[in-house]
Amino acid sequence: MFFHSFYYNVKCQLRTKELVFWNLFFPIILGTLFVSTFGGNMQKEEIFFTIDVAYVAEDGGEEGFVELLNGLQEGEDQLLSVKTCGMDEAEDLLGKQEIRGIFINGKDGIRLLVKEEGITESILKTILNQYQKTQSMIGKVMRERPEKLGDVIAGLGEEISFVTEEKYTEASMDAMTGYFYALIAMNCLYGCFAGVTCAVSIKADVTSLAVRRNIASTNRFVVMAADLISSVLFQFCYTMVSVVYLKYVQKVDFGNKMPYLFIVVAVGSFIGVATGFFIGSVGKARAGTKIGLALSVTMTECFLSGLMIGNLYHVIQSVCPILNKINPAALIVDALYSLDIYSDFRRFWGNMEIMGLMSFLLIAAGYLTVRRERYASI
Amino acid sequence: MTQPVVVIENLVKRYKELVALDHLNLQINEGEIFGLLGPNGSGKTTAISCVLALLNFDKGSVKVFGKEIQPDSYDIKKNIGVVLQNVAVFRELTVYENIDYFCGLYIKDKRLRKQYVNEAVEFVGLGEYVKFYPKKLSGGLLRRLNIACGIAHKPKLIILDEPTVAVDPQSRNRILEGIEDLNAQGATVIYTSHYMEEVEQVCSRIAIIDKGRKIAEGTKEELKKMIKTDEKIHIEVVGLSETQLSQLRQLPHVYRADYAANELTVYCNGGKHNIVHILKYLQENEVSFGRVYTQLPTLNDVFLEITGKELRD
Numbered sequence A: 001m002f003f004h005s006f007y008y009n010v011k012c013q014l015r016t017k018e019l020v021f022w023n024l025f026f027p028i029i030l031g032t033l034f035v036s037t038f039g040g041n042m043q044k045e046e047i048f049f050t051i052d053v054a055y056v057a058e059d060g061g062e063e064g065f066v067e068l069l070n071g072l073q074e075g076e077d078q079l080l081s082v083k084t085c086g087m088d089e090a091e092d093l094l095g096k097q098e099i100r101g102i103f104i105n106g107k108d109g110i111r112l113l114v115k116e117e118g119i120t121e122s123i124l125k126t127i128l129n130q131y132q133k134t135q136s137m138i139g140k141v142m143r144e145r146p147e148k149l150g151d152v153i154a155g156l157g158e159e160i161s162f163v164t165e166e167k168y169t170e171a172s173m174d175a176m177t178g179y180f181y182a183l184i185a186m187n188c189l190y191g192c193f194a195g196v197t198c199a200v201s202i203k204a205d206v207t208s209l210a211v212r213r214n215i216a217s218t219n220r221f222v223v224m225a226a227d228l229i230s231s232v233l234f235q236f237c238y239t240m241v242s243v244v245y246l247k248y249v250q251k252v253d254f255g256n257k258m259p260y261l262f263i264v265v266a267v268g269s270f271i272g273v274a275t276g277f278f279i280g281s282v283g284k285a286r287a288g289t290k291i292g293l294a295l296s297v298t299m300t301e302c303f304l305s306g307l308m309i310g311n312l313y314h315v316i317q318s319v320c321p322i323l324n325k326i327n328p329a330a331l332i333v334d335a336l337y338s339l340d341i342y343s344d345f346r347r348f349w350g351n352m353e354i355m356g357l358m359s360f361l362l363i364a365a366g367y368l369t370v371r372r373e374r375y376a377s378i
Numbered sequence B: 001m002t003q004p005v006v007v008i009e010n011l012v013k014r015y016k017e018l019v020a021l022d023h024l025n026l027q028i029n030e031g032e033i034f035g036l037l038g039p040n041g042s043g044k045t046t047a048i049s050c051v052l053a054l055l056n057f058d059k060g061s062v063k064v065f066g067k068e069i070q071p072d073s074y075d076i077k078k079n080i081g082v083v084l085q086n087v088a089v090f091r092e093l094t095v096y097e098n099i100d101y102f103c104g105l106y107i108k109d110k111r112l113r114k115q116y117v118n119e120a121v122e123f124v125g126l127g128e129y130v131k132f133y134p135k136k137l138s139g140g141l142l143r144r145l146n147i148a149c150g151i152a153h154k155p156k157l158i159i160l161d162e163p164t165v166a167v168d169p170q171s172r173n174r175i176l177e178g179i180e181d182l183n184a185q186g187a188t189v190i191y192t193s194h195y196m197e198e199v200e201q202v203c204s205r206i207a208i209i210d211k212g213r214k215i216a217e218g219t220k221e222e223l224k225k226m227i228k229t230d231e232k233i234h235i236e237v238v239g240l241s242e243t244q245l246s247q248l249r250q251l252p253h254v255y256r257a258d259y260a261a262n263e264l265t266v267y268c269n270g271g272k273h274n275i276v277h278i279l280k281y282l283q284e285n286e287v288s289f290g291r292v293y294t295q296l297p298t299l300n301d302v303f304l305e306i307t308g309k310e311l312r313d
């Protein structure tokens, strides 16, 4: 009986045009659009721009660093625009956000003062780090062969440019992959449609098909389980097709995350179907209304996870982090980000656990309402 | 005698204020084609839903095959086949697949199921359409598919809820004959309808319900004996006067006579040669008449007499 139901549910799913479109073609189309928008951008656009900084020289400062700053101000891809001034003025400028950082050349070396944390600030840090790494060499050159100083500084400048470029690329990649992560989340969560169908086709007060299944001599729980499991499986396959398409056809770089993508997509599909099942189970609204509701819920989740506005996820993370902890789309995006950021998988598995638990609760709550054996009215 | 297949006792079902079933009592015996006749909204579907343990009810009991039926009485349910009033089939599955799906909810064995499905296809005459999707079927064919889905597993008790609504006369006859066949093969049938002709044609016993109450029960002969009218005589008459009409009403065995639109209708109870008496009266009074025919009472007359309203409007 289980396999009988399973087999026919698979058939029905394959033949439901709306499901195939929204789960298979729509994500692929959207992914293709993303690639053609960001992908082109990334290669063509010059991503260098000049960073405004202040330089404050206290007594006993280092000569070499001034040379380096001068070097970075030259040339076509000028990295820095340096204003040499006193500490008070520099702080004032930083406060007004006219500059992004202050290099303070003092007795105990060079310090960097920044106000925010971001890609620009991290480039400034890189400059300082690179300088500090070569500091002793610069000092030696200055003492022994001052005429070579220009070459050394130029070499250092090049190195910095290189590192900077990498950083920028990473940053824009990051923004771009964010969209793809949100897209994957959306694709998983579209399982809600199949989930709603699972629920209403067991609710005799919503569809007449359910009446027929209710009067049959097969346990409803078996029929329902077959429906749910085949729906999750379907959602998983659909989403994996999009992932594979993005990776191999559109050459989106998911790094070495593929095995984890499997897990995320499996758990994501589960929570997608579970969400739909819950919405389908509760209340007597028509199936169409329930599908509409499920779509709105899913799209809101996706929106908040950054599907339309890339950094919305990060904004919520700073404003109301709890929202990201209960939004399945955000959890999926976060799990995928966490693979880039952390070297252990604590955060990743943590997110999977939350999603697993939520799915379980949604299905259990849905089941408790559809389980009701007799209806007050049909 | 074997035990009754379905016993409904004092069943009361309320939808909020509305009393849909009002102390309904029914007993359906093995081998019967039991007709449940009632106008729209009389509670037929509600009664069936209670028999199937779909609805909860306020009072009373429902026993099927001798046991109180519960939602998880799968051993009882496997012997019941239901043709619902609303067509319920999967749009995404073909005719054959639909029948196979529903049959598969009852029959595990694949070979047997295949045989049953083919027999059901044959039975409703959808042989040419097995690969069709429901969307492509006409209303009547869809009804037939609906029937096939309900009965493919060869149940001992078949419940049909208005299976012939919106079906052309040809398909309807086919369906009715099919029901008689199923019955001949040993199935007990409960048949609900508001078409009295159908019920008269196939049912061996009939209950008439109105507003959730059983108002009469018996074979069609028994039902007709319950009322006064034995015979209705229709005569085309031109220019019948009021006095003549009241004189006609005085004739023996005539208990009612109406005259409208040049047609005289005379209701008689008992007596023989009523028509001769009436025609003789008309001749003697030099009233010219045309076509004459007599009619035996219908279930509509039964309904009319008991409730004072027509079964169908």
Ligand SMILES: Nc1ncnc2c1ncn2[C@@H]1O[C@H](COP(=O)(O)OP(=O)(O)OP(=O)(O)O)[C@@H](O)[C@H]1O
Residues within 6 Å of the ligand: A377, A378, B015, B018, B020, B038, B039, B040, B041, B042, B043, B044, B045, B046, B047, B085, B162, B194
């Ligand atoms: N779900 C419901 N909620 C409220 N009232 C209902 C509901 N279903 C039926 N009714 C009412 O209960 C009464 C009996 O309805 P039921 O459907 O059993 O009639 P029926 O004899 O099957 O009619 P029909 O010939 O139209 O199918 C009607 O008055 C109907 O309006």
Ligand SMILES: [Mg+2]
Residues within 6 Å of the ligand: B044, B045, B046, B085, B161, B162
């Ligand atoms: Mg009905």
